[in-house]
Structure formats: C-alpha cells, structure tokens
Amino acid sequence: MAAKSRCIIIGASHAAAQLAPTLRQQGWTGSISMICNEYALPYHRPPLSKDFLAGTKTAEQILIRPAAVYKKCDVGITMGVTVAAIDRSNKQIMLEDGLALDYDKLVLTTGARVRKIDIPGVDLNGVFYLRDLNDAQQIKMSTGANKRAVIIGGGYIGLETASALRKIGMQVTVLEAMPRILQRVTAPEVAAFYSRIHKEEGVEIVAGVQAVSISGDKQVESVQCHDGTEYEADIVIIGVGVIPNTELAEQAGLEIDNGIVVDEYARTSDEDILAAGDCTSHYNPIYQRHLRLESVQNALDQASVAASTISGNLKAYSALPWFWSDQYDLKLQIAGLSQGYTDVVVRGDIGDSRSFAAFYMREGKLLAVDAVNRPQEFMFGKKLIMQGNQLDPGQLADESLPLKTLVAS
C-alpha cells in the first residue's frame, strides 16, 4: 500500500465513524478524510427522537466518538461542505466551491434524507422534519409543557417522537394515512399493541386520515385532513420516511437500484468506490434478496466490511438485520425482516401487558421477531432465525418453555 494513498469518505456518518478509525487500526498508512455538509462530528441519530428530544441527553453526549479519537487516528474532518460531484476518470471529487480533491479510495456514506410532503402550509414556522441534529435542536426550541404537537406519520420515528414529547408534558396527536400505525413494518397485533400503549400514555392516534393542508399566519396553527377534520397545533413534525442519497453516485454513472448497489464487500460498480449504510442496496444471503436497510446495525457492519476491503483482506457481509425502538418504558428489539410472513405467533399477553414477543413465520420457519421488553426472546430469536429450522408454533407461544431450549446446540 503506497504511503501517500488517499481515502476520502463522503458524509461524517454512523458508517464513517466506524470506518475511519477501523481503517487506521487495520494499518492504512495513507490519509483519511471525511467531508460532510453537516456541522457536527459523527453522532448517534437514534437518540434524536428519544433521549435528546426528551432532554435527557445533550448534543455532546450523543457523539459517537470524541474529537480526540479522530485526531489520534489522524482522520481529517471537514464540516459544512457539500460534495458536488465525482469525476471517476480523474479520480477526483469536486466540492461545491469548485475545489477538486484527489482520491485513491472513495467511500460514499451519504445516508438518506427525509421524504418531504407537498401540501399547502408545510413552510410555516413550527413545521419540522426530523433527520439531523439541527432538526432536533430546532424542534426542541419549540417544545414546551402543555403545547400541542401534531405528528404526521405513525412509523417508529413518529411514535418515538410522540413518546419523547409526552415525557416533557406536551399534548400529542399522531396522524397516520394508512389504516393503522406501523403498517409497513409490523403485524396488526403489534400495531394494535402500540396504539393501546400510546392511548394509555395520553397520545391521540388517528389512523386512516391524510393531512391535506397546514394553516396558520406565519406560525403553524392547525392541520387539516382529507375527511374535513382539523387538529390544532403549536408544532407539526412530519415523519413519513426517507429517500437514499444516491444522486452523487448516479451522476458518476455508478449502478443504482433503490440505493447505491454494492457487492458483499461494500464495493460499488467502480472498484475504487465503496459505499456503506442507508444509501446502499446490498444482496443479503440470509434473505436471498437485495435490501436497502435504514439501521445503525447495517451502517456499522457495512463500514467494517468496507474497511477490510480497503485494507485488502476481503470479509463478506452477511449479518442478520436488527433494529430497536424505545418508547416510554418499552424497549422494542427487532431481529430479522418480516416481509413475506404468513403467520404470527405471539408469546405473552399482548392485549393487556407491556411485554410480549411476536414471531413472524413462513413455512414453519422463523423470519423475524418483534420483542417488547423481552430481551431473551430477541437474543434467542436471532439464533433461531439464523439456524433456519422448522419450529412448532405451540412451543414458541408456550411461556413455560424457555426459548433457549428451542435453539439447536
């Protein structure tokens, strides 16, 4: 490896915070620099809708690593600069101010951006999206006990936001366009569970309504829905999904298919350009299809794979996707992907308690587990999914039988 090799990472992301120091540890002697359009060292995004919003963690406390680590690893970080283009033939990237930088290895960890909705009034003061620290800080400045928040979108981020805002005493309404919350990601049983809990916590959840306009003078005052209903609001937070940031890669002619296409070694269709995290689409050997994931697990694991590839010791990516969501006293841990399930087996009292596990099955095999305050079901569920054996639904549901006993040794 030439001593002068240059590795540039676009985005000071979750993936970058993992990749840069790992690459150094693996013996990369060239330069490493991160370039990001945000003004912050890489931070944990999950707390933005949880502890940070609820005020129990500060911006400093959610940094992935302190500045000293990057310094020690000799990783340069340029903040507040957008990369405008990639010139593959000259192996250069172009910054927005026209400056060109040479690279030997380029890693795209550009993440995703929020999906915007186009309805009248979205530009009013007090209407927010939530993706980055700046968004969360803006929201926080507008929150306050007894103020009213309307959240558009009943996915995990919307529901976590509802929980965090309840914690600080706000009145919260969640508007969901689909017939139920968490429609895309969970079984009806699990959605019903979360609806019940939010109701018990004082959140109003309205499903099957589409927000069609937001009104107010300069400051938001209310949200109107397609069925004529109206909800008063001091703030509105929109959480209706994200779009991967693939434009740079696309303009550079890299293969894109619902994300930047990477192989199991995190390489794009150009062998000197790698990609990791939310912006990628990869082939997952466990589920045998291409996946674009939006999770910390995927960002970290792909970043480690990318570091190994750059260091020259290929290590294929094959990890079981997992995710978590914290709402109130509920710790949800999700192992695997439930898409394509035919049956759901519930273990525990999903109707009245605050703890259960839902097993998503297909042809007698376990695809995924949603475990709420059930860490063991999550941990052993992971093993059961990986083992891929036929399982008896009766045994999965039987709480007198420790799940451990079903795991083949």
Add this chain to the structure above:
Amino acid sequence: MPRVTYIQADGQSQEVNLESGSSLMQGAVDNMIDGIVAECGGSCSCATCHCYIDADWVDKVEPAEEMETDLLDCVSEPKDNSRLSCQVKVSDALDGLVVHLPTTQF
C-alpha cells in the same frame, strides 16, 4: 479521572483514563479498544458490549438492572461477573478498575 484497565481474552491489556460519569463501553469506544462492538450505542439493546468485571472489583460496581441481566443470560459465555459495559458508569470510586473482555460478542 478514573483509570481503567481493559484486558483482552488473549491477555493483552490497555490502561486508559475515563471521564467520571462516562460508561465502560464509551471508554472502550473512545480508546479504540477491540472487543467492544456496542452496536446500539449504549441503549441496552444489543448486548455487543459484554465484559467481565475483575473479581476484585465486582462488589464495588453498582448491580445490573433486569433488562441487562436478561440480556446477559443470552451472551456467549456468560459468567457471574458478566456486565454490559454500557450500563456500568465509572466514577472516582472505580479508579483502578480492571475489566476483562470476552473472546467474541456474537
């Protein structure tokens, strides 16, 4: 600043200074100590920050809560002195603490 020694399964050890109030996990991440993965960043969800508290120190560390003990039951090679390092806050009272790392987090 409490000083903590992390000892790898192969015997290699690293001694580092941690901020009081920080966690054993953050201390490992901040100092690039191998063997602590910490996927969830300390939210007690992933159990990839498993460690063993040295026998001489077990009594001085605050005990684990239920979520943590449940997760610890499922890690590979759990022992009586197992802890999730993100749940152990360091303070001056733990100056000199010795922590052992497992062979794997998975």
